Amino acid sequence: MHVQFWGAARTVTGSMHLLMVGEQRILLDCGLYQGNRREAFERNRDFPFAGSEIDAVILSHAHIDHSGNLPTLVRNKFAGRIFCTNVTRELAALLLLDSASIQETDNDYLNRKREQLGKEPLPPLYTTDDVVRTMRMFHSLGFDQWFDVVPGVRCRFHVAGHMLGAAIVELELSEGGRRVRLVFSGDLGRPARPLLRDPDSVAEADFLIMEGTYGDRTHPDEDNCDEVLVRLIERAQRLRGKLVIPAFSVGRTQEIVYRLGGLSQSGRLKPIKIFVDSPMAVDATTIFRANMDALDEEFQRRLLADPDGDPFYFNNLYYVRKAEHSKKLNELTEPCVIISASGMCESGRVVHHLRNTIENPDNTILFSGYQAPNTTGRHILDGNPTVRLFGETFRVRAKIEKLESVSGHADQGELIEWAGRVCQHGQVQRIALVHCEMEPATVLNTKLREVGLPEVIIPDRGQILPLTKLDR
Numbered sequence: 001m002h003v004q005f006w007g008a009a010r011t012v013t014g015s016m017h018l019l020m021v022g023e024q025r026i027l028l029d030c031g032l033y034q035g036n037r038r039e040a041f042e043r044n045r046d047f048p049f050a051g052s053e054i055d056a057v058i059l060s061h062a063h064i065d066h067s068g069n070l071p072t073l074v075r076n077k078f079a080g081r082i083f084c085t086n087v088t089r090e091l092a093a094l095l096l097l098d099s100a101s102i103q104e105t106d107n108d109y110l111n112r113k114r115e116q117l118g119k120e121p122l123p124p125l126y127t128t129d130d131v132v133r134t135m136r137m138f139h140s141l142g143f144d145q146w147f148d149v150v151p152g153v154r155c156r157f158h159v160a161g162h163m164l165g166a167a168i169v170e171l172e173l174s175e176g177g178r179r180v181r182l183v184f185s186g187d188l189g190r191p192a193r194p195l196l197r198d199p200d201s202v203a204e205a206d207f208l209i210m211e212g213t214y215g216d217r218t219h220p221d222e223d224n225c226d227e228v229l230v231r232l233i234e235r236a237q238r239l240r241g242k243l244v245i246p247a248f249s250v251g252r253t254q255e256i257v258y259r260l261g262g263l264s265q266s267g268r269l270k271p272i273k274i275f276v277d278s279p280m281a282v283d284a285t286t287i288f289r290a291n292m293d294a295l296d297e298e299f300q301r302r303l304l305a306d307p308d309g310d311p312f313y314f315n316n317l318y319y320v321r322k323a324e325h326s327k328k329l330n331e332l333t334e335p336c337v338i339i340s341a342s343g344m345c346e347s348g349r350v351v352h353h354l355r356n357t358i359e360n361p362d363n364t365i366l367f368s369g370y371q372a373p374n375t376t377g378r379h380i381l382d383g384n385p386t387v388r389l390f391g392e393t394f395r396v397r398a399k400i401e402k403l404e405s406v407s408g409h410a411d412q413g414e415l416i417e418w419a420g421r422v423c424q425h426g427q428v429q430r431i432a433l434v435h436c437e438m439e440p441a442t443v444l445n446t447k448l449r450e451v452g453l454p455e456v457i458i459p460d461r462g463q464i465l466p467l468t469k470l471d472r
Contacts, residue, residue: 001175001467003182003209005459006048007031008435012213013065013372014043015435017184022175024150025049027057028184028209032068032099034346035374044069044125048462051076055150059084060186061166062091062250068099071126071134081139083149085157087165087294089140090287091250096131098249098280102347104128143167158200161189162408163251164288164295170202173467180467181427185210187435188410188418190219195255195288197296199410201421205428207467210419212436213370213409215444225405226259230268232364232401236335237272241362243336245403246350246377248343249281252369254288254312255406256339261314262302275329277320277340277349285312285319330356343369345376354380355389363398368406373437416447423453431456432465 007016007029014033019026033043051073059067059082070082070092084092107124114121141147146156152174157167169184183205191198236243247253253276263269276282288295289312292303302311320326326349329338340350357363358380371377379387380400386393410418422428431448433441433456441458448456459465 001173001178001180003028003207003432003465003467005432005434005463005465006461007033008065009459009461009463010436010438010441011035011373012370012435012437014069015060015066016069017209017434018049019153019171019173019182021150021152021173024055024152025053026149026153027054027073028169029060029066029186030057030070030073031066032064034065034344034372041125044072047073047076051078054078054080056080056153057082058149058155058169058171059088059092060169060184061160061163062088062095063163063187063248064095064099066186067092067096071096071100071130074134074137075126075130078137080137082134082137083139083141083147083155085165085167086140086142087287087291088167089138091163091165091284092138093131093135094280094283094287095250096134097128100126100128100131106347158202159197160186161191161193161196161199162187163189164196164291168200168202170205178469180469181206182467183208183422185418187211187213187408188415189408190410190414193296194258195295195299197294199418201418204425205422206469207465208419208422208428208431209434210415210431211409212415212433212441212444214407214411214440215415215433215436215447216440217411218413219407219411220405225403226263226268228366228401228403229256229259230263232366233269233272233337235364235399236337237270239362240333240335241360241364242332242338242353242357243364243366244350244353244357245337245339245366245368246343246345246354247281247339247341247368249278249341250284251408252343252406253278253281253339253341254285256368257285257317258299258311259406260337261311261317264314264316271316272335272337274317274337275320275339276317277326277329277338277353279321281339281341282319282321288312326352329353343377344371345380351376351389354387355392355394358387358389358398359395361397361399365398365400367400367402370407370409412444412447415444416451419448419453420451428454429469430454430465433458
C-alpha cells in the first residue's frame with residue numbers, strides 16, 4: 001500500500017498522485033502540467049504508466065491543473081470510473097471542452113508552422129470527442145457520504161472551500177487485514193470568504209497529503225481587496241484608461257464580480273462599465289446561479305437583500321459572449337474594466353486585451369491569482385520590461401498590480417490551523433506537502449514541525465510514500 005507522486009510535486013501544476021492498494025491502482029487527480037510549452041506537452045502526453053492500468057480516478061475539483069489531462073488518460077485506454085462531487089462534474093464538462101478547443105486551435109497553429117518547415121503534422125493532446133468520451137465515465141456524488149471506489153477502497157468528500165464543488169478526499173484503505181485512513185486535501189480554500197463555504201475539518205487520518213501553495217506567506221486583510229479595486233478603478237477613470245483583470249473563468253471571476261457589485265451598491269464606485277469577457281465565465285456563472293444553495297451564509301444573506309435577486313448582476317455590468325463584441329472592447333476610448341480569461345494569460349481573449357493595453361501607461365493590469373513559472377502572467381508580474389504576445393514583442397508600460405487577498409488558496413496560518421485540526425488526535429504518521437514550489441514548501445515544513453505536527457516530507461516527482469503505520 002503506497003502513494004507515488006507524479007504531479008504537483010515541488011510545483012503547483014499537474015496534480016496527479018498514484019495510489020496502490022493491493023492490485024488496485026487509483027489516481028488522485030489527473031491535471032494538466034503548465035509551464036514551458038515543450039516540457040508541458042511531453043509530460044502531459046507521456047504518462048509514467050498505461051491508462052489501462054488505472055482502475056479509477058478520484059477528482060478533487062474541476063480546475064484544469066487537477067482535471068485537465070483526463071481526456072489524455074482516456075486516449076491512453078483508461079476505462080474506469082471518475083469519481084467527483086456533483087458540481088465538479090458540471091464544471092469539469094465546461095472546463096474540459098474549453099481546454100480541448102484550445103488544444104485543437106494551438107495544434108492547428110503548430111502544424112501550419114511544421115508544414116512550412118516540411119515536417120509531419122502532430123495530433124493535438126486531445127480533442128472535443130475525447131472530452132465527450134471522458135464525461136461519460138464521470139460518476140458524481142454529494143458530500144459527506146461514503147462510497148466504494150474499488151475493492152479495498154472507500155471514499156467520502158468534504159467541503160474544501162477552494163472553488164464550487166471542490167472536495168477534501170478522505171479514503172479508507174484495506175489490504176491484508178490492515179486498515180489505513182488517507183486524507184488528500186486537494187486545494188484548500190480560506191475560512192470566512194465570500195461565496196464559498198469554509199473548509200471542513202477531517203476527524204481521523206493516518207497519512208495526510210496536503211497542498212502548500214502559499215506555505216510561506218500570509219494573505220493581506222480582506223478589506224485590502226476592496227480598497228485596491230476602488231483605487232485602481234478611480235485611476236482608470238482619472239486617466240481615461242482601462243483596468244484589465246486576467247481571471248480564471250470559474251471561481252475567481254465570480255468573486256470579483258460579487259465584490260464589484262457590493263462596491264457599486266454601497267456607492268463606493270463611481271459608475272463605470274464593467275465587462276466580463278469570457279464565454280466560459282458566462283456559462284460558469286450560470287452554474288453558480290443554479291447551485292446557490294451550495295454557497296456560504298454570507299452569500300445567502302446578500303441574495304435575500306439583493307433588489308434583483310441576483311448578486312452576479314448589477315448596473316453597468318455586461319457579460320460578453322460573442323467574439324465580435326469582444327473585439328469592439330479594444331475600440332473603446334472611455335474608461336472601463338475588462339475581466340477576461342485565462343488567468344495566467346497563456347491563452348484566451350485576455351491575451352488580445354493585453355496586446356491592446358500593455359504599452360499604454362494609463363492602463364492597469366491587475367493579476368488576481370497565482371501565476372505559475374514560465375507563464376505569460378508570471379513574466380509580466382516578475383517585472384520583465386517586455387512580453388511576447390502572439391509572436392510579437394511588446395513593452396510593458398501599463399501599471400502592474402496584484403490582488404493578493406482574493407486568493408482561493410489557504411495561506412500559511414490557515415494551512416497550519418487546518419493541519420492541526422486533522423492531527424489533533426495524534427494518529428497522523430506523515431504529512432506530504434504537494435502543490436507548492438520548493439521555497440514555500442520548505443518554509444511550511446519548518447512551521448509544521450515547530451508546532452509539533454508529525455514528520456513532513458516534500459516528495460519529488462516519482463517518489464513513493466509507503467502507507468505503513470509505525471508502532472509508537
